[in-house]
Amino acid sequence: MTAFQNAIYADLDNMRFQYESESSIYTEKLVDGRLLFAGFQDNGTSIYEHMDLKDKPSFDLTIDGESLYYGWEYSDFVSTRDELGSTIGTLTLKHTRKSIQLKIITSCSGFGFFKRSMEITNLSNETTFGLTNVTPFKGCIWNITDNIADNLRDDTVAPYSVGRFKDLYWANEGNFAWQAIPVNTGIFFNSTFGMSGHSSPFFILRNNINGGYFVCQMGWSANWKTAFFADYFNDSRLPNKINLNFEVTPVTPSPARLIAPGETISAPDMHFGLSHVDLDTAVQNLHGYLRQFVLRQVGDGLQPVIYNQAGYMVPGYKQPDMSEEGLKHEVDIAAELGAELFMVDAGWYGNNGQAGTDWGNTTGDWHASDVLPNDLFPVYEHARSKGLKCGLWVEIETAGAKSKLAEEHPDWFLEQYGRTFPRVLDLSKPEVKQFVESEIIRLVEKYQLDMFRLDYNSSSHDGGFNLKDGRNENTHWRHMEAIYNIFERVGKRFPNLQLENCASGGGRTDIGIVSRFTTTWVSDWFKMPRTVRILNGMSMALPPEYINRSYSPGMEGNLDSQMHVIMMGHPMLCGITPSLAAANPAIMACAKKYISIYKDFIRSFHRTSKVYHHTPVIPGADGSGWAALEYVSEDRKKAVATVFRLVNADVDCYTLKFKGLDKGANYHVRIEPEGSEFVASGYALAREGLTIELDTALTSQMILLTLLP
Template sequence: MSNNSTAIVADLENMRFQYKSELTIYTEKLTDGRLLFAGLQDNGTSIYEHTDLKDKPSFDLTIDGESLYYGWEFNDFASEQDSLGNSTGTLTLTHASKPIQLKVITRCCGFGFFRRSLEIVSLSEDIALSLTNVIPFKGCIWSITDNIADNLRDDTVAPYSIGRFKDLYWANEGNFAWQDVPVNTGIFFNSTFGMSGHSSPFFILRNNINGGYFVCQMGWSSNWKTAFFADYFNDSRLPNKMNLNFEVQPVTPSPARSIAPGERIAAPDVHFGASHVDLDTAIQNLHAYLRQSVLRQVGDGLQPVIYNQAGYMVPGYKQPEMSEAGLIEEVDIAAELGAELFMIDAGWYGNNGQPGTDWGNTTGDWHAADILPNDLIPVYEHARSKGLKCGLWVEIETAGSKSKLAADHPDWFLTKYGSTFPRVLDLSKPEVKDFVESEIVRLVEKYQLDMFRLDYNSSSNEGGFNFKDGWNENTHWRHMEAIYEIFERVGKKFPNLQLENCASGGGRTDIGIVSRFTTTWVSDWFKMPRTVRILNGMSMALPPEFINRSYTPGMEGNMDSHMHVIMMGHPMLCGVAPSLAEASPATMACAKKYIGIYKDFIRTFHRTANVYHHTPVIPGADGTGWAALEYVSEDRRKAVATVFRLINAEEDRYALKFRGLDKGASYRVRIEPEGSEFVVGGYELSRQGLAIELDTALTSQMILLTKAER
């Protein structure tokens, strides 16, 4: 999709720069040695220069413990436009007292969105510099000056709210909620596990007085922080005013990174957009921007239906845990269901056939275990003979305590406080980084993989430390640089390779790592009803086709409802049956039906669909009440919606009023699992809606709509 609604206006005489994306205009100004966040408008009308904000730096950079948000001198400004119509402006600055050059890169990408990058270049000839801290983007929005006291309704209404994922812990990803920003009280949110999740550096700001949304994500897969302050100046002697200050940054113990003489490093990218629209449209603009300018696509972009072998291949059911015969049996189930890619999960490597070992303590030895004497080759040959593509699980950043790699290279592990951190390899060390990349390439080439699944099941918390260039440098920054660089090169070397991101489920769902992969585990919690809330929330931050959802055995709720969840994301199934001989005909028929619906209907418009969140906030510990999601094709000829009755619903009926249909058209409606079909007008579906009646918890209906010909 080409975009011509971007532009850059650089007034070099006044050092004022305006970046335009659709109706959104972001203004910066270099004055008194500071690059200021001068204004952000969401209605297409540019502010006058005399109304620019004059005291709000747009970034902060601390080198050797000294803040460098001021002291900058202009070098150069250049702009260009790419084939998509995205406009990029690069402002080059040099610091007056520190040997630092800074490239401030702002991309206008359409849909009201921008991508902000900072490149930090050392101009030192002989001394390494220390990056203490960086805030790559900060600013101030929504200044209010008119009748503030009255508009605040005597302090009963908070002027601004933040929408975010409020839970930081495993299995609670995507729990979206609004939180008011108290007046003149700063608040912040952060991660602490050494990963970006199980929350995400993603937030939505809402103006509760004058309206509008500001959507922001930072591409950083380690610890992060977002901070907010509603500044209310209410001195009775002067005009009252109010605005909302924000900032987003990576967090790591100092120094985060040493910078060698002449070296160039990049701060995490920040993606942001503003719009004076409803929440659905704000999210749709984000998805459109991400799909066009950020996320990786392989081939036609259609996501394959994945079958994962791990369902029944567990100790106590089949012994040994993994075998060639057992894997081939799983292949046969996958082919019978109509899956398209067969994934071999954890446990295929190392000495897992020996007593007392498990999949976690032999990672690092990426060679087939002795329980697979013929390696994985016969399994993959069988899968390909059945028309299936092939994938492989690898936790490449770790080495288990019983692995040969751990014994041979004890110095390759993360270290802190004088001891080794278990399992976690230190990719800030070049030899470790080179080994990791070479192993990925070797495995892809050896098995001719169609998908490589990266997992990461360790929390390094504040990271480790290495003495480098005279500084006791933290490991997080270089580790993330290594992972990003490795998978950028792997993606280029194997342009048709699907890359699947997983980190103990949803431990790394930020746009930094997701942009280098083609699909992502947003959680490995698949039980109802929380799995619905995970899909519902994470499909705000990411387009749904990038969100992996799975069916696994032993779940609460009926099978149709589980199928409805996974078909609205990127579907994966495992454990549908122990074997074809033991398969339940009803179970197989249900799974095959919904796989067909996904491939023949939903997937035909999935990766360009407009998403409507009828229930953006789902309360409760696991999800209470009702949940409803609606996807509509760009041309509004097709749509799919699912309505779920979760737990503790007070009514047996939910009125689904469609939001994205052509109100002047008629639609053929099909409802699953009941199978009824009828034709009804788009106006009626939008205004009166469909009455969904479900009298028991953990059930659902899927509604498929196709525009009827006149």
């Protein structure tokens, strides 16, 4: 574990609180009952108190329709240090008019990053309060006053830009793009599906005048909103200024959460950092922070190569195609390829003997199908005899229309606008939460699982509503509390259990749920060229070893390129061949080669690698032009880079100039699939680069580098 320079300075005489994480300094001040976002520096130099911003609250809170961003008085401040090395400041505030207490918890964790948590406590002995809404974090990230008119170049330059995933819909995850923030015009982005969406509450703000990046993520797996406003004050009588204001908030119908007397709830966690560096370093700082302080890992954190049973065997996931014999054949394929974990996917459960019953209609009945008369035990025993670990797919938050669970418990579903919302269980109900958690534990223990895959294929949009104390409380908040709480306890109960997060592909890629799992499906679109853009973009928000990418039948492009994509993420394979007897030797050899490259080379430094995005923005409907990713070990002794020719490229060559190598060293270079090997200096690879020539679309080359003595 790396040691960091983290510190907190609390000036209680002036109610000024300064939080330091390496060279990033965040300052707040309690003034006239408001906790202000007083300033944020990225160069390690503190500002003077007279330079504090005086009018930017750092949060917003509305209880029963009454705004409570003001009216607070100081109660306590405590500074502590946790086992990971973070310095934590807890500021306790009490409201002067309403019986509400806030604990504002700020963790300084290194890499220039901070975590902001907010606990809301109802101090009343008899009154239940309704949370109308909360904005856990907001403020003014930059405040420019110098030579604005000249530096804006006559309004031809937007002072600030925001980088975010611009698409919200399935199969378009990770489409990172920059958008200018026009002066005096607010812009916002949000999700509406009841999940964090096929986008994510993640963004990067860029100062286009003075430089610097602000990176922010909210841990929230339901609907959200991020908003930005460039406030340009250009009155000729006064000094000009241009501020960039931001806010991040969960979005749900009110009341989002009823808070009982004496009860404490937590707002979504915020993770943010400011740095005056290049984009690659800003992203690397985020990855370093997430890996060390936020994300869950099992054992040494090395990700297993997964073989997923659904492929040739289960076309369309029709359940009657499931069989013990077929599963055992899939196990044999997985073992032959060199995979390490065998995943049983959708369709293993429920009364599946009924023709035409698909995988979604019997979720909720988590017992082996009648087409598996011996249950899954012989399959898992066969897998373990081949040296494979075992995983299981479960969509635990749903119950299909033909399930026994739906028949026996019709009151367990979301109620929305006076009707039952199909498939989605209401985990805000204690009995449903208890059932879900007990079923997860039962399945893990019954099959001695090594990996539990959670899927969620429903969009509840506004969520459901439950009548409590005469008020219709929305279900999103309690549902997310339940899911987070369940998997925190499951993770502690089974410390060696891999937890895989999947939600209709990339429906939940926010840091709230990802932090409780060990790997995540960022999308279930695996077709070229878009799969490259998904990997490219999502590896900005998440470290690549947490990003599940898969080879599946029906892909575009050549086999090498498909393998290059998945080996740069957390690899999963399925549908390589219908059987070992019918296997194509060339396909098997190619897959084996890249699995070995991943296990023997890439994985050895994957989870600590520095990621360089040579093409952070990939345009086009599916991904046009060229894409290049480079991963380098911390000691710069190993590196892997892949260059992809996508569609609509204007030229046949791309020159890759490596960013992370030791320029004073020599490297052994190996290029796949051509197989050429040679020695080159780090200086030449960085300054002159390697020219990759590909004269047809959807092809690629992978470059493996090893430092020579």
